[in-house]
Amino acid sequence: MxxxxxxxxxxxxxxxxxxxxxxxxxxxxxxxxxxxxxxxxxxxxxxxxxxxxxxxxxxxxxxxxxxxxxxxxxxxxxxxxxxxxxxxxxxxxxxxxxxxxxxxxxxxxxxxxxxxxxxxxxxxxxxxxxxxxxxxxxxxxxxxxxxxxxxxxxxxxxxxxxxxxxxxxxxxxxxxxxxxxxLCNRDAVLRAATDECDGRAPDVAFFTITLMEQAFGGSLRVDDSRLFDIWNEWEEFAGEEAGEPDRLSEILGELLGDVLGGEVGQDYSIQIDGLPKALCALYFDLKVRSEAFDGPGSDIIGLVQLADRLANDIG
Known part of the structure; x- marks a missing residue:
């Protein structure tokens, strides 16, 4: 950026x-x-x-x-x-x-x-x-x-x-x-990454960012246990607005064939070529520039204003 x-x-x-x-x-x-x-x-x-x-x-x-x-x-x-x-x-x-x-x-x-x-x-x-x-x-x-x-x-x-x-x-x-x-409000990468997240439901965007960070951390395998872990992270992030746990199956449906490959009931694999390109670019920019906090994934969630969007959607 x-x-x-x-x-x-x-x-x-x-x-x-x-x-x-x-x-x-x-x-x-x-x-x-x-x-x-x-x-x-x-x-x-x-x-x-x-x-x-x-x-x-x-x-x-x-x-x-x-x-x-x-x-x-x-x-x-x-x-x-x-x-x-x-x-x-x-x-x-x-x-x-x-x-x-x-x-x-x-x-x-x-x-x-x-x-x-x-x-x-x-x-x-x-x-x-x-x-x-x-x-x-x-x-x-x-x-x-x-x-x-x-x-x-x-x-x-x-x-x-x-x-x-x-x-x-x-x-x-x-x-x-x-x-x-x-500082970077008109940067092309930031605006494109924000648009990519805005095109997804907030919980799907959260899962996408989390899985992207996992993939670039060296792990492509995703099983049901990992999906439930991400759901728990989403609940902690979104609080009362996270939705019911059965929403997880709908999120999985939106990720399959795009971010995730595999079949229901089996382990899944993160598809690098299916990850949103601007979000990936933002990830590596932050990887180089940011030494702080919980990792680039957390920074991206803040930069694309996911919490603000969630509050606006509820409001």
Whole structure:
């Protein structure tokens, strides 16, 4: 695949930080997460996962540092499309800090304003993000106060809890896949592979991708036990929308003569020449570029947006 959308790392981070909202009730998950122990390390990992995509596609122009100095918890340095160095600072505020503010034990607003000023003056950031990793319901009024007090600070962006938790909880594979899709959204191989999956029922597409990964891993034999194993994987992936187990016989019927060769009641063999060509091309592209997660098959499932399509089909 090739990059077809020249989003720089700063633009990509902005897209992810407001890309997956959760409910205000869900933000109670922040209550037991601590700034140094949980929030800073994980946000750093999320940014690194995003940057790994740029590295995989040959753009070694990004750097990420995690430290507590100059008003910044995480500092991202990158080049924009014109070759200019830019810096993004991230400051994280925890629920514990908000509760101390609530109890009048911490002058959080004054501290935050000082951190913003220091980040622009000393770290020389171009943009500054404040991630409010707090319970959105309990701290509703304090969140409004922060947004109001900081609204006139130029290039300072407040990420509210419903957006911050969406970014925090995004699985690495989902984050990696979404970054690839945004960068390579017009790539011919990716679009063709997506079309190949869209032409199949979601469960058939899942089986096809799983069997393709098995075949390229060196095993062509498929027996009934293996089919039931894949069905169990499908149930884990699709949850309540997986369907009834007797659907497996219908899936097998759609795979026979194409992806699978053989007769019912006997062992089957994966037919390499029957595998979708664009999916195969995507598999080997990922095999070369991606070092992460559970293998190219899992990456492909994310890239062709199978989970999103399943949700849309049900909706």
């Amino acid at each position: 090739f990059i077809t959308n020249e989003m720089d790392a700063g633009q990509m981070l902005a897209e992810h930080l407001k890309g997956r909202r959760v409910s205000p009730e869900a933000t109670a998950a922040f209550v037991n997460l601590r700034h140094d122990r949980d929030l800073c390390p994980h946000i750093s990992d999320q940014v690194n996962t995003m940057l790994a995509v740029y590295r995989a596609y040959g753009q070694e122009v990004h750097d990420m540092q995690s430290f507590r100095d100059d008003g910044v918890d995480v500092l991202l340095t990158y080049e924009d499309k014109d070759g200019n160095e830019r810096k993004v600072g991230i400051q994280i505020k925890s629920d514990d800090e908000f509760r101390q503010w609530e109890a009048k034990k911490l002058p959080l607003l004054q501290i935050l304003k000082g951190q913003i000023a220091t980040a622009f003056a000393n770290a020389r950031v171009d943009d500054f993000y404040v991630l409010l990793c707090v319970d959105a319901i309990r701290h509703r009024s304090r969140i409004r106060t922060v947004c109001s007090e900081l609204k006139n600070f130029p290039r300072c962006h407040i990420i509210e809890p419903i957006d911050a938790l969406g970014f925090y909880q995004m699985q690495p594979m989902s984050l990696w896949s979404r970054t690839v899709r945004l």
